Amino acid sequence: MSREREAEALDERILATIEAWHHHNRPLSDAEFDDLALAIFAHQLRYDTAYAAYCAGYGFSLAALPSTWREIPPLPARAYKEAAIAAFPIDRADLVFESSGTTLGEPSRHYIEDRRLYDAALLAGFERAMLGDGARLRYLLLVPNPAQRPHSSLGYMMGRVAALFGDGETGWYLDEDRLLTDAFIADARDACDRGQPICLAATAFSLLHLVEAFEERRVTLPLPVGSRVMETGGFKGRARVVTRDELYARASRAFALPIDRIVAEYGMSELCSQYYDRPGSEIRIADASHRIKYAPPWLRTRALDERERDCPPGTVGALAHVDLANRSSCLAVLTEDLGALVDGGIVLLGRESGAQLRGCSLDAEDLRRS
Template sequence: MPERDSLDLELQAYIENGINDDARFNELALQLFDYQYRRNAAYRRFCRSRRAEPGRLLRWEQIPAVPLTAFKDLTLACEPPEDAAAVFMTSGSTDPSRRGRNYHPHLHLYDASLRAGFARSFLPDRRTMRMLVLNPRPHQQPNSSLAYFLGRLVDFFGTEDSAYLMDGDDLQIDKVVAALREAETTGEPVALLGTSFAYVHLLDALEQEGLTFHLPAGSRLLDTGGFKGRSREVSAEDLRASFMQSFGIPAPWCINYYGMTEISTQYYDNTLRDALLGRDIRSRHKTPPPWSRIRIIDPETGANRPPGEKGLVVHYDLANRGSCLAVLAEDSGYDVLTDNPEDGGFVLLGRAEGAEARGCSIALDEMLQANRP
């Protein structure tokens, strides 16, 4: 069996197993680093500049993390880009001429991560559910990881009466209202899925019409994204309050997820899972699944920040086999402490500013310097 196929099977088995095994994660991360070092030329040059080579590293924490912006400036792929089964691209809202690209030779690992993570954090009590999607269909946004993600959720977990309620950029308010009224009548719980800004648009329209709903118990809501490039922003707390007021969905059942084009795993709020397990919800934070790790680092030294102290977010994602498993985000956050370490996680604070932003710039300069002729 070719090395690539063998590695893919090992990674997929670990993702689908769903058991948090530090020793096995470390073994697979070092194995994947070795593969990406040999196959990804731009990444290899960067690692050599840091004297990080296979055989010299003992822990996953030592694997060099690629700065997020490098995906805009370099081709970070382990196989020929022209052979990619999918190319996910950033929106380019900051600079349309420069869009980050993540090349996927196949989507087996992406799908495995998507299925396991969603079932673990959003549907731990159900196998399927009617899904109402406030986003265009995947074929309307072929390079959008978000559109692909939501489409596969419908494929894997949606009942036959699930529906997409946007056509391009047009949110079909009448269809949303009809679907929500139907849910109230039948008593069957529904799941609302969409971007934060789509919800703001919907909430504004419902308020204008004086419409509110009391969706059946067990209904839930997933939102993602921020308001970059938008003229209006709404805090997460205000959004959850509006969800309760407009849909009757309690705050713990309103889940935000954090994902990026440049990685292949999503991070969900802990609250729905904790509520179903009868746990006391002391904080709202993102929980990394077993096939991913998060480090919160000092932007100057690269050392781990103590819990509660702000730093840069670094992702280590075993599902991101096609490019780089270690990615330095342009976001800041902090670790949280819980009674059970396996239920810990991190709080996302938003785009890096100040020292954290300078740390991202320095990392990018180092990456580009290593790849200059």
Template sequence: MLHPHPCEDHLIAAIRDRLDGGESFNTLAMRVFRHQFQQNRPYQNYCKALRKSPDKINHWHEVPAVSTDVFKLHDIPVRSFPAEMTRHTFTTSGTTNEVKGEHHFPSLALYEQSITSAWDQLELPRPQHAVILTANPRHAPQSSLSHMMGTLSQTFASSSTWAMDTDGQLDLAAIHHAVEIATASGEPVALLGTAISFLHLFEQLERPLTLPTGSWAMETGGYKGTRRQMQKTELYALFKEKLGLPSNAVINEYSMTELSSQFYTRGIGHSHVGPSWTRTRVINPITDADALPGEPGHLVIYDLANLHSVMAIRTQDIAIAGSPEDAPSTGFTGSREGGETFTLIGRDPSALPRGCSRAADDTLQS
């Protein structure tokens, strides 16, 4: 396999060891920043415009973050390796007319290591019998979410049912069959999908599905590219009603195409937490400084596994920074070794295209 830089092997090993090998997050972050500054000319130009360079900064806080919209500038790809080494490209979802963001990779080894190591580090339940409500990665190679599901399936599951066909329709018969087999063996089922795919499932189920004891679900949240919206409490009430799953048996995953690591929470009202090779900040966009404790702002994510693009990503999601004391509230039973926590408020409404009549959509709802 082609490796663009020994930095990748080093990071894979560090992530496999959960950063217990002696190097701190900051040391690795400075190394990744130097690599990206040297290998990624567009990013280097941007950093220079901000008067930042590896020689001028010594803390991950100072690494310039790029907006997720930068991944939509196809003429200026955010790539920290030679273009001819590109082997995989994940694209953002969205409507036909929207410009889609592109995240390029020379290999997915680091990406996959991040998925599986985070799963273990955060002590998430292993999906033994996985029922997956997304497209199979063979049919959707551009989908980072499908790839993540595939990685989880290959790494952890003894059986997997891909329950969405190539047209995006759920295969109810396959879901029922998978549940019957798991029930017969007395082993729990893990249902994995987007919030919208679960909504479709709930609408199509003629009667509640009885899952084996210990079953759980993971929803990825968000209704991007659709006109559907639902409060998390309403969605989780449906998990209870339709699948018999209490809220603490439902995990929410938060990530995006522009990242290579994921953040998780369980149930309702808890913070998200990421693995130890990530850090987060919440920035008040008015001052462009860290938001005050308890104050909402825009989430900035530092993800060492994003070696092949840019490690610091400025999202358009609103969050409130959590303090270390929030750690037990993530809902996970294991000891927390990850980065800071944050409470996700949601997608910034201003991130959506709009003309005039900004507040008009509430006219019929209020």
């Protein structure tokens, strides 16, 4: 079978898996996840030269395959800065995403052969997490504008979401790194006057800047009933940091919005799928910055110790994600994020600079429920 036919067959299986969950709430069994993950892994060993070379160091090849998805070697995310991680000729990429970067130097590049996989994964996850009520919202976006940053995965994601689920009046309020506060306030007030619920999507840093602008002007803007905020990105690489509790409390005051209408999304340019908080759920950490995040069934995560062994649930490790939608790049990605597996989801606890947390168990006080 040719590479193209093999890729197409795998993509159809992945799309069917996403569709079954998105529209029919069909779960993915452990055996089904294993079967598809191992088929994708074999495909990547065959056609993804850089990843295959990395896996050879773990003793894996087409002649010696793992027996379960947990044995698939996770490729460090920094490898996307150092090599073309792709199971196809990169000049055929349908999408190319670049990281915003947490350190100086070259951004990572994620080459995606067929945007159908990315679109299906992002839209299914967003609709389930953010649009359970089926609302048609006005999207006011404090994320990179694709017109200026065409390789931003976050900008692409929110552009697709707004085009499919929005009211046709989408606004973008970042001009490069400058926040267009006056334009945002004018458009938000217009939506309020019309009683049009809003989805404000913002990076944590942009949301902080917006809230500070409201506070400096002594402005509050009660958003219409049904409005919500999606926050993402944290404060990676920023000199100024506030806790999520503080950020959410200040945003709640600025927009007269219940804190449980503020949802955190967790994703990365090297993945096609995302995690989300489950707002209003009783299964969450009392501290908003430690809410449990949940993934769709085609995305699974391991927490690893220093020797890349699985940590017990509730024990802090480096997070390694296995994303079946990453068929054309690398399905297993080792991050620099620290976290723990809790109640079928993950809790984020910082970056690798806090490596002293690795191997620490979260006790009952740490996991106190709200």
